[in-house]
Amino acid sequence: MRRAMLFKSNKWWLIPAFLLAVALPFFVGAYRLQIFIFVITYSLLALAFQLTMRVGLPRFDVAAWWGVGAYTSGMLMLKANMSFWLTLPISVLVSVVLGFAVFSVSVRRGMMVFMMFGMVFALALQQVFGSVKFFGGWGGTPQLPPVTIGSYVLNDKMWIYYLGMALLIFNLGVYQLLYKSRIGRAWSAIGSGLRLASSLGVNVVGYRLANVLVGNAFLALAGSFSVVYQAMIIPTTYGFQQSIYVMMYVVIGGLGFAMAGPIVGALVLTLISESMRAAQQYQPIVTGVITVLIIMFAPWGLLGVLRSRVVSVLQRLLSSRAALPDIPSSLGSPASVTAEEPGKDA
Amino acid sequence: MLLQVKDLWVHYGRAEALKGVSIDVPEGSIVTLLGANGAGKTTTLRTISGVKRATSGEIWFEGSRIDSLPPHEIVRRGIAQVPEGRQLFLSLTVKQNLLMGAFLLKKKSEFMHKVEEMTEHFPNLKERLGNRASDLSGGEQQMVAVARALMSNPRVLLMDEPSLGLSPIMVKEVAEIIKSVNSMGVTVVLVEQNARMALRLADTAYVLEVGRVVLSDRAGALAQDERVKAAYLGGRC
Amino acid sequence: MTLQLFLQILVNGLMIGAIYALVASGFTLILGVLQVFNFAQGQFYMLGAFATYAVASVLGAPYVVAILAALAAMALLGILVYFSIIKWTLRYGFFHTMLATVAFGTIVGQAAVLKFGYSTAVVAAVVDKTLALGGVSLNSGKLLVLAGALVVMGLLYWFMRTKIGVAMQACAENREVACLQGINAGKVFWVTMAVGCALCGVAGALVVPVLSASTNMGQLIFLKAIIVVLVGGTGSMAGALLAAFLVGIVESFAFQYVESFAPLVIFALVAILIYFRPGGLLGKPLPIPGQ
Numbered sequence: 001m002r003r004a005m006l007f008k009s010n011k012w013w014l015i016p017a018f019l020l021a022v023a024l025p026f027f028v029g030a031y032r033l034q035i036f037i038f039v040i041t042y043s044l045l046a047l048a049f050q051l052t053m054r055v056g057l058p059r060f061d062v063a064a065w066w067g068v069g070a071y072t073s074g075m076l077m078l079k080a081n082m083s084f085w086l087t088l089p090i091s092v093l094v095s096v097v098l099g100f101a102v103f104s105v106s107v108r109r110g111m112m113v114f115m116m117f118g119m120v121f122a123l124a125l126q127q128v129f130g131s132v133k134f135f136g137g138w139g140g141t142p143q144l145p146p147v148t149i150g151s152y153v154l155n156d157k158m159w160i161y162y163l164g165m166a167l168l169i170f171n172l173g174v175y176q177l178l179y180k181s182r183i184g185r186a187w188s189a190i191g192s193g194l195r196l197a198s199s200l201g202v203n204v205v206g207y208r209l210a211n212v213l214v215g216n217a218f219l220a221l222a223g224s225f226s227v228v229y230q231a232m233i234i235p236t237t238y239g240f241q242q243s244i245y246v247m248m249y250v251v252i253g254g255l256g257f258a259m260a261g262p263i264v265g266a267l268v269l270t271l272i273s274e275s276m277r278a279a280q281q282y283q284p285i286v287t288g289v290i291t292v293l294i295i296m297f298a299p300w301g302l303l304g305v306l307r308s309r310v311v312s313v314l315q316r317l318l319s320s321r322a323a324l325p326d327i328p329s330s331l332g333s334p335a336s337v338t339a340e341e342p343g344k345d346a
Numbered sequence: 347m348l349l350q351v352k353d354l355w356v357h358y359g360r361a362e363a364l365k366g367v368s369i370d371v372p373e374g375s376i377v378t379l380l381g382a383n384g385a386g387k388t389t390t391l392r393t394i395s396g397v398k399r400a401t402s403g404e405i406w407f408e409g410s411r412i413d414s415l416p417p418h419e420i421v422r423r424g425i426a427q428v429p430e431g432r433q434l435f436l437s438l439t440v441k442q443n444l445l446m447g448a449f450l451l452k453k454k455s456e457f458m459h460k461v462e463e464m465t466e467h468f469p470n471l472k473e474r475l476g477n478r479a480s481d482l483s484g485g486e487q488q489m490v491a492v493a494r495a496l497m498s499n500p501r502v503l504l505m506d507e508p509s510l511g512l513s514p515i516m517v518k519e520v521a522e523i524i525k526s527v528n529s530m531g532v533t534v535v536l537v538e539q540n541a542r543m544a545l546r547l548a549d550t551a552y553v554l555e556v557g558r559v560v561l562s563d564r565a566g567a568l569a570q571d572e573r574v575k576a577a578y579l580g581g582r583c
Numbered sequence: 584m585t586l587q588l589f590l591q592i593l594v595n596g597l598m599i600g601a602i603y604a605l606v607a608s609g610f611t612l613i614l615g616v617l618q619v620f621n622f623a624q625g626q627f628y629m630l631g632a633f634a635t636y637a638v639a640s641v642l643g644a645p646y647v648v649a650i651l652a653a654l655a656a657m658a659l660l661g662i663l664v665y666f667s668i669i670k671w672t673l674r675y676g677f678f679h680t681m682l683a684t685v686a687f688g689t690i691v692g693q694a695a696v697l698k699f700g701y702s703t704a705v706v707a708a709v710v711d712k713t714l715a716l717g718g719v720s721l722n723s724g725k726l727l728v729l730a731g732a733l734v735v736m737g738l739l740y741w742f743m744r745t746k747i748g749v750a751m752q753a754c755a756e757n758r759e760v761a762c763l764q765g766i767n768a769g770k771v772f773w774v775t776m777a778v779g780c781a782l783c784g785v786a787g788a789l790v791v792p793v794l795s796a797s798t799n800m801g802q803l804i805f806l807k808a809i810i811v812v813l814v815g816g817t818g819s820m821a822g823a824l825l826a827a828f829l830v831g832i833v834e835s836f837a838f839q840y841v842e843s844f845a846p847l848v849i850f851a852l853v854a855i856l857i858y859f860r861p862g863g864l865l866g867k868p869l870p871i872p873g874q
Contacts, residue, residue, distance in 0.1 A: 058678060105858050112620075112817045116809045117857060123806050124850035131843040240802065244622075244685055251682050281697055288690035292668060295683045299675045397759050421765030433760045435753045442749045449750060450765040498765055 021165060025158040033157040037229055039270045040164035044222035045242075046249040046262030047171055048215040053250065054179075054258070055190045055211045057111055060243045061118035064125045065216050067238025068095045069223020071129060074233045077145050084147040088224050095220030096213050107209045114212075122240060129235035140234035147228045160229050167225055171218055172259055178214070179258060187211055245269070248291050254301025261303055268302065347406070348373040348533055349394070349425070349502055354403035356389050356557075363389040365557040366403070370550075371502065371535055376528050378536040378544040378565065380578055381554035387537040388430055390554075391504045394535075395427045396420045407502070422450050426500035430507045430537075432491040436480040440471060440490055443479055447497030457497075464493040467526070485516040492523055502533045509540045521547060541578035545569040553578075590721060592835050598725040598793070600831020601732030602786050606804050607811035607823045608739065609782035614817065615755035616775040619669055620681040623688035625805030627657050627780045629695060631787025632796035636704040639791075650731075650788040657784025661776040669776070670769070688801070695798040703797040724793045731789045735782070736824065742778065743820070751775055813853050816863015826864055 025033055045062050052059050072091035076082040106117040130138040147154040154160060178184050186207045189197040198204050227233065253265025269287060276283045298305045349371035356364040364386045371377045379387045392398040394405055396417040405413040412420055426447075434443050444464065448457045465472040468489045474482060479490060488508060495503055505524065509517040521543055528534050538544035545551055545565045553561035553574060561568065568574050610624045631653040639649035664687060672683045742748045753761040754771045762768055786804075787796070794800075807830070815826030830849065837848040856864070 053678075058681070105854070109857060109861050113813065113857060113861075115620075116813050116817075117853065119806060119809050120813065120850055120853050124846045127843060127846040240806070244689065247682060247685065251679075255678070281693070284689050284693035285697075288686040288688075288693070291686035292683055292690075295675070295679050295686070296668070296671050299672070299679055395763055397762055416767070416769075417762040418765045418767040421763070426765075427763045429760050429763060433757055435756045435760070437756055438749060438752060442752075445746060445749055446753045446761065446764045446766065449746070494764065 025161055030157045033161050034229070035270060035274050037157070037161055037164050039267050040161070040168050041222055041226055042246065042249060042266035042270060043168060043263045044171060044218065044225070045246045046253070046266050047175065047259070048218045048222070049246050049250050050255075050258055050262050051175065051215045051218070052212055053191075053255065054187045055208045056194065057107075057114050057208060057212065058247070059118050059212070059215070060115060060240065060247070061122040062219060062246045063238045063240070063242035064118075064122035065095055065099065065219035066223040066226070066242070067125065067129060067233075067235070068098065069220030070226050070230075070233050070238065071135060071141075071223075072220065073224040073227045074141055074144055075135070077227070078142060081145075084224075084227065085149075088221065091220045091224045092217045095216045095223075099213050099216035100209075103212050104209060107212060108205050119240070122243065126235055126239055129238070135235070136233070138235060140232040142232065144227060144230065144232055154228060157229075163228065164225060167221065168263075171221075174218075175259065183207065183210065245287075248287065252291060252294050252301055254303030254307075256300050256307075257303045261301060264303055265301070347371065348408060349535070350404075350406040351390070351394065352404040352406070354390070354393060354405070355401040356386075356393050356398060356403075357401050362557055364393070364400075364403075367554070367557070367559055369535075369552055369559070369562075371533060372549075373501075373533055374528075374531065375549040376524065376534045376536060376547050378538055378548035378551045379554055380538065380541050380544060380551060380574075383539075384556070385554040386557040387554055388506055389557075391427060391506050391535070391537060394420075394425065394504060418450070421498055421500075424499070424501035425504065426495040426498050426502070427504040428491045428495045428506060428508060431510060432484075432487045434479040434482075434487055434490055434494070436478070438479060439475070440477055440479055440482070441475040443490055443494050444475075444497055447494035450498055460497050460499075464496065467496075468493055468523075484512055485519065488512065488516070488520060489523070492527065496527065496532070500532060502535065503527060504535045504537075506537045507539060508536070509538065509543060517543060541574070545574075545579075587720070588839075592839050593832065594721050594725050594729070596832030596835030597828065598728045598732075598831070599835065600828035601729050601736075602790050603804070603807050603811050603831055604824045604827030605732055605735060605782045605786035605789075607808040607815070607827050608736075608820055609779035609786075610808045611812055611815075611817070611820055611823045612751070612775055612782075613779040614812070615820075616751050617669065617673070617680075617772050618677060619673070619684065620677065621779070622681060622684040622805065623664070623691060624684075624779070624783055624808060625801035625803070626688045626691040626695075627660065627783035627801075628787040628804050629796070629798065629801030630660065630691065631657050631784030632791040632800065633695065633699065633704060633787075634784065635788040635791045636796050640704070646792070650785065653784045653788035654781045657787075658777040658781035661778075661780025662773050664780075665773045665776040670772075673772075688805075692798065692801060695801075699796075699798055701798060703795045704791075705795040722793075728789050728793055732786070735785050735789075739778075739782070747771070747774055751778075810849055810853055814856050814864060816860075816865055819863055819865055822863045822865040829864070 024036060028036070045066055049059060049062050069091045072094045073084060073087040076087040076090060077084060102117075102121050103114070106114050109117075129135045136142060154163070179187075186197070186202045189200060189202050190204055190207055194204060223238075249265035249269055250262050251265070252269060253261035253263065255261065257264075269290075272290070273283045273287060276286060294301065300307075347370050351367060351369040354364050354367045355362070367386065367390055369377070369379070369390070379390060381387050389398060393400050393413075396412070396415055396419070400413055403413070404411055407423055407425060412423060412425075415423070435446060438446070441461070444461055445457065448460055451457050451460065461475070465475070470486060471489060471493060474486065479487065482490065492503075492505075492508070508520045508524070512520060517540065524534060524536065524547055536544055536548060545568060548565040551563065551565045551568045552559050553568070561571065561574065563571070569579070606624060606628050609627075610621060613619055613621045613624070634653040634656050635646075635649040638644050638652045639646050644652070668683050668687060669680055672679045743752065750761065750766045750771050751774070753764070753766065754768060758768060761771075787800075811823055811827045811830050814830060815822030815824070830852070833852055834845055834849060837845040841848060
């Protein structure tokens with residue numbers, strides 16, 4: 001896999017990035033740390049979005065499944081007095097089973113129907129969370145019990161941050177394993193062309209459904225994690241607008257970058273919107289303008305710009321053609337962007 | 347030379363489709379491009395029509411260079427194409443298909459006049475004008491496809507595999523249509539799998555193999571060529 | 584249920600169905616011809632409503648003038664969006680154009696909130712009387728919306744049979760072959776954007792005397808348009824029109840009986856349709872990229 005090799009050859013930056021992330025709580029205060037906890041959560045959502053993009057399926061129900069995780073954990077803790085840690089597998093299970101019920105048909109009907117049906121589901125689900133008395137209504141659930149480890153109450157931002165980091169690293173590890181496995185290769189084949197994939201004998205519907213359900217599992221985990229740092233669960237947090245932001249994170253980071261793209265996008269956009277706290281009402285406009293500009297002038301995201309800079313420098317140094325990140329061609333391949341350049345030597 | 351292709355290189359992504367194809371099309375002639383699947387015949391036509399961009403090389407038509415013009419401008423200059431597999435607009439009626447072919451005609455009267463001309467030329471179409479294109483048989487669809495391309499009063503007609511998927515009787519009819527179109531003064535560039543029919547019709551022929559012209563001669567001479575006989579004429583018809 | 588109630592719910596359903604039909608047909612048109620999933624579609628509806636409010640209530644012009652102004656303004660805005668954003672992102676493919684419209688919709692939505700706040704803007708009802716029909720009284724304002732929408736649909740039907748309208752259908756069916764006929768795809772694209780956005784503008788203009796304008800109406804109607812397109816089949820105009828009335832009526836009745844659970848009823852309807860009629864109500868949808 002070309003991407004895997006790129007990842008390997010560029011692995012050096014992982015070490016300083018990791019050290020920086022570990023050291024972060026010692027440099028910033030509790031308030032700032034909360035922002036980075038948000039960054040982690042949004043990264044988890046964006047990673048799941050990127051996962052389904054791999055099989056050519058954009059999804060707009062990301063926040064809804066995130067909400068499924070949060071509500072499952074929250075409700076079990078509230079109504080059944082269950083320990084937070086016990087709710088984790090249950091919320092994953094709920095998300096996957098419900099996801100199977102919702103998507104097993106729509107995933108057969110192609111990308112358009114899958115995407116739109118997801119939106120309709122998200123709308124209906126939010127209505128359920130908001131309207132059903134059991135879930136506490138539009139105002140949110142009652143105060144959630146604190147998350148504990150043994151007798152220790154997990155309310156220190158630093159430990160919540162580290163828990164989030166652990167979850168993020170767990171996500172990245174599983175994604176990396178999946179992408180490198182046979183399943184991951186099948187997903188890439190589907191992403192780079194449906195007809196080709198099915199002519200190679202790949203069970204498109206099956207692999208797509210598996211992909212979506214893996215995404216659901218991770219989204220539910222992220223939802224459960226959001227219970228840790230929230231006093232209560234409010235249905236509008238898990239609404240359509242959040243799903244739209246997730247999509248923006250992925251594109252701003254870079255569509256061709258399975259791991260780093262979503263994280264960079266979530267980091268950049270969250271920091272931008274945080275730095276605009278004083279002018280909160282202008283924040284969606286700024287975000288929108290940035291997204292439009294990125295799409296028009298850097299269609300492969302910030303990392304795409306970085307990569308092409310690095311590549312062009314490398315090219316000048318080595319005067320050879322360095323490999324560009326491969327992007328599923330169903331999204332419009334980068335080759336088609338540069339198709340008009342001469343490439344007789346290729 | 348009415349239409350001239352000079353050293354055309356075309357890529358799909360990194361894959362090379364044409365590697366320096368040159369073709370001369372004299373006014374009033376029928377030129378045929380032969381070759382196996384993937385030899386680059388369709389790519390050549392698509393590039394001439396402007397729906398695919400060349401990497402390098404030149405296309406000249408009536409003394410001006412057209413390889414950077416948009417497709418609709420190339421149609422306006424007088425190059426129309428009958429695409430492979432006919433590709434009518436199946437959801438539209440036959441008349442609406444013809445209207446699309448005549449998109450560049452400004453006046454409605456001109457269009458009506460052209461429709462009359464076409465129904466004279468293809469009498470079968472007369473009572474089919476109101477039908478949906480999807481209701482037509484393969485042969486009828488081919489006629490509509492040719493008529494649609496002729497609506498814009500082209501000087502050159504590019505035909506991509508007009509005999510594809512037609513019965514032997516219909517293939518003969520298509521050959522007749524090509525002849526009569528040519529006798530109207532329209533230059534024809536014919537891409538064909540059916541080499542026997544193409545060589546019978548054409549004045550000159552080019553043989554393409556994996557993106558290169560490997561043979562070119564008068565059609566009559568090529569029909570006698572041993573290599574062509576072995577590769578393209580053997581066993582057919 | 585009394586006949587009175589039944590007819591009132593029916594008229595209500597027909598009215599919102601007609602509005603859904605206008606927005607959804609604009610959406611399908613743009614989706615089919617440009618292959619752009621226009622997330623900002625609802626915002627054009629919202630802007631159309633506010634434009635009507637501005638012209639009719641603030642400037643005091645007659646309502647008909649306000650409708651025409653909203654139509655023209657949204658058509659122009661659609662063209663502007665095409666030339667400033669969509670044209671430059673089309674070559675990157677489906678996902679990028681979609682995201683560009685998402686971002687544009689976000690900008691417009693927030694700009695509207697900044698300008699108008701979360702309050703609603705009301706245009707004086709054009710007709711206030713109730714229409715008595717054999718002992719049943721109906722809201723004539725709603726009937727007027729329905730009539731206006733039907734007139735617009737008639738105009739759309741006529742337009743789709745003109746040369747440029749047929750060219751739009753041809754482009755939707757097979758863009759490359761349409762180009763081979765000498766159809767200027769760029770021109771067809773901006774005309775489609777103009778028509779698709781004008782349809783939303785008119786829908787907003789028609790609805791504003793009855794439902795009043797608010798800044799979040801755009802996103803709500805967009806989700807409704809999605810439902811309509813799912814029920815009617817992606818890319819099918821006739822399917823969208825039929826589905827819009829179906830969804831409108833079902834929603835209207837569902838709201839009467841289960842109130843806030845109406846979205847669930849709609850969800851169930853969509854789920855059943857997806858299961859049994861993969862191509863939508865009327866069968867085969869048009870080809871859309873990346874299936």
